[in-house]
Amino acid sequence: MSQLLARFAARSNDPRTGVLDDTGTHSYASIVRGAVAVGTALSAGGRVEPGDRIALLVHPGADFISAFFGVLLAGGCVVVLSPLHPAPETRYLCEDAGVRTVLVSAPMREHGAALEGVCELRDLATLLETPAGNADARALADAVAESAPALQLYTSGTTGKPKGAVLTHANIGVQQELVGQAWGFTERDVLLHTLPLHHMHGLAIALLTALGAGAAARTRSFDAVAVWEEMANATVFMGVPAMYHRLFLAFDAATDEERARWSASAKQLRLATSGSAALPVTLAERWRAITGTIPLERFGMTEIGVGISNALHGARFAGYVGLPLPTVETRIAGEGPDHAEVEIGELWIRGPSVFAGYHGKTEETKKAFAPDPNGGAPWFRTGDTVTRDPSLEGSPFKILGRTSVDILKSGGYKLSALEIEEVLREHAAVAEVAVVGVSDEAWGERVVACVVLRSGAGCETAELRAFARERLAPYKVPKDILFLAELPKNALGKVVKPELVRQLSVLPSPTS
Structure with a gap:
């Protein structure tokens, strides 16, 4: 049953x-x-x-x-x-x-x-x-x-045509239980729900978790001002980085009276989470300045639901996604033929919430899993490069980026695009930034930063590169900086980096 x-x-x-x-x-x-x-x-x-x-x-x-x-x-x-x-x-x-x-x-x-x-x-x-x-x-x-297919969700398609990930009743039921318990959902909760329902985050992680616990869900489209106002009647808010960014833009444009009211509403939430993309530390700290705590960040995918999460109670660390949920096993696999465990490598996951496979794509499904070096059950290859920090309580996981688009190989070095983005985002004039690698004969991949400036702000390439040089090793400083009006994004506000690289390939070479 x-x-x-x-x-x-x-x-x-x-x-x-x-x-x-x-x-x-x-x-x-x-x-x-x-x-x-x-x-x-x-x-x-x-x-x-x-x-x-x-x-x-x-x-x-x-x-x-x-x-x-x-x-x-x-x-x-x-x-x-x-x-x-x-x-x-x-x-x-x-x-x-x-x-x-x-x-x-x-x-x-x-x-x-x-x-x-x-x-x-x-x-x-x-x-x-x-x-x-x-x-x-x-x-x-x-x-x-339990083994029957319940839901076919399509991947975001950031690396090609969307694939239909098949989730069984057991997959979703386990996810309801794991997330509901980890995040303390009860019948007394009211979830302020503004996420799209054709994604794992909005449907299974948010809505179905709340319903599984007998909580109430307030569903509405996302509007920053309305969300601030409605937080007063909610106990939980789940968002993505793009939503937090828009919330802060509205907050900055609000009156003193509105800010005071909105701050009080946000502080009374028992839980605010962020997922679907790495939450910039600047946004996490901005939320802390308003509410006293950073959003609970976690790691999840269409194929696994939530696998790793920061704690509901206890220490949370900005820029880290926490520890595996119960029943979820993890491995940081190296690139060698034996895929030995390493300090920095691809995150592999296995457990009862891992999906059944891609609909009609047997070969794609086979490629998504790796045999266990010790003869155990196969591992799902997330495609994300991660590390753990033993200096922090519990050695939480840190996502360095998608191996395919966020881990750049430039001049013999492996670089994390997310690390470079985090630094550039600290500049007062920068509203949004995406760092990508563009094929280059000399460097292998040339590091290019695509920047959207804050409204009314001005910044020159030389200024931003000087800012980066003060905070990054020389080989991490972008070779090119391109100022854009907007970045290409999917429905959850995640930057579609392959599309950005495609756009760059047809533009004149940016000014270095």
């Missing part, structure tokens, strides 16, 4: 608030009823086979949750679509996943029109009104195995 569904079905008669969305307040009982209606409608006439991919193009809120669990109760596997995706990408995801049916909510109908002729489009409102008869959430949950 799926523990994920068992927890949900146990709320069948729960009158407490499960979701507050733009349409109002919704009890757990009403959300479960909606899910049973959707599951019953989908199952009618045997239209859904176990594991069938059913896509959701649904506005965040109570209806999304009913649709999500309704698909699972019918035995299907959810594929979440986003209105942020252009029509060709939406079609690609549906075709790659083999989606035959898409559930569409009213606000998404225009976007869903792009799928006409590709998939069957079904109106979610109609499904939610389907008489469920004697159908019972617990009975439907009993029929779904």
